[in-house]
Amino acid sequence: MLDKLLLIWESLPLLIRGAIVTLELTMSLLAIGFVLGLIVALGQVYGPRPIAMLMSGYERFFRAMPILVLLIVFFYGLAFLGVSLPAFGTAVLVFGLHSSAYQSQIFRGSIQAIKPGQILAARALGMTRLQVIRYITLPQALRLAIPGWSNEYSGVLKDTSFAFAIGVTELARQGWQIATRTREMFLVFISVALIYLLLTYLGTWLLELLERYLSVPGLAGQRREEHGRVV
């Protein structure tokens, strides 16, 4: 028993290194997905028809693709085209594009949840379209998006394990290597699972804190109790 605990203890530095790569992947892909997703959502809601259709096509395509298939196609496709992108970069790009499609729908929903009257009122003050988006739409839409976004975080965190397939040594692959070396499949992957659990828990907890910190009476982040009282 003790030797098994020792084994885990000894592989911990490697697992932590893997977890760091997993987190790096997750943060980078979320950042790419956030920027692109927001652009797609704004295009879908406010863009002229051709732009809106283009954005919808993009979003449907990436939501339709299995992430593993997309990853392999990009990895070998880019190499075929003579573009050399390291495995980590390819993974971030593919995951980022994929996530942007999902994030766009989180943002679209929250943008459309804002009453159009506020937009009219802002225009009536003499604000430009961009000012309205910046000062009225986004501050509200982003608050409303946090719960959905937290869901996206926990989803993509685990999707990063697909990067395994193109040779990125993230948490799952790190676990696999230790496990094949030590033949302690179960033990190692239980540890891997616990690390995923911890990362998910920490991230969603931080987002919950953020949601509460940014909450505005009558807008997003109404407390459980307020909802509970009426339902």
Added chain:
Amino acid sequence: MAVSSKIIVRVEDLHKRYGSEEILKGVSFTVRQGEALAIIGPSGTGKSTLLRCINRLTEPDRGRIWLEETEITSPHTDINKIRQQIGFVFQDFNLFAHLTALDNVRLGLLKVKKLPKKEATERAMHELARVGLAEHAQKYPAQLSGGQQQRVSIARALAMDPKLMLFDEPTSALDPELIGEVLQVMQKLAEEGMTMIVVTHEMGFARSVCDQVIFMEKGVIVEQGPPEQIFTNPQQPRTRQFLGKISELYGGAGR
């Protein structure tokens, strides 16, 4: 409420159509400086559309509108510059839900007029005090009553120092006991000489506060005149009929 001879708004032959339905069928009128104009009439007759055409929240199909010497409807006019000079008060307040009362009033000053923060804050607090809400400056819209929200929205419009205020049924979404506080603010404004156009169903207000009344129906002006004429001696049978119905409902049009 001294009405000068200077014309602030001129509307000429305004037309607007939604699909097959013609909402405005050639509306013309002028408003002079310091004048309070009430627009009354049945629902769905284009009163709100008319108001929204004035600051081009709705684009008119035909006709021209001037704010003083500037033609609002000209394609060369920077509409954002015009809108800064026209306050608009909506039926359902439309306060920015994520901002406090103070920030609602301050936003236009900071971002549109580009005032420094200190100055904008002072001006915003002054306007909130003017509508009697200084002590509620830090509250969010959801923490205010409907009447208070509407007063914040009036303060938000006033802060921009408008030449003209447009009110689109400002009390129609309010509980009866909250209507008074909003009308009071509007009355004070009119007495201070603000030029305003008020679409309203509050006949008492139109009669006692406004200088001119327009009765509109089916996209045209049926009758226009001083409140005494419209309410006590309407020239058009349709005006008489409409006011009769209203007084049946509320017990006296001039309550």
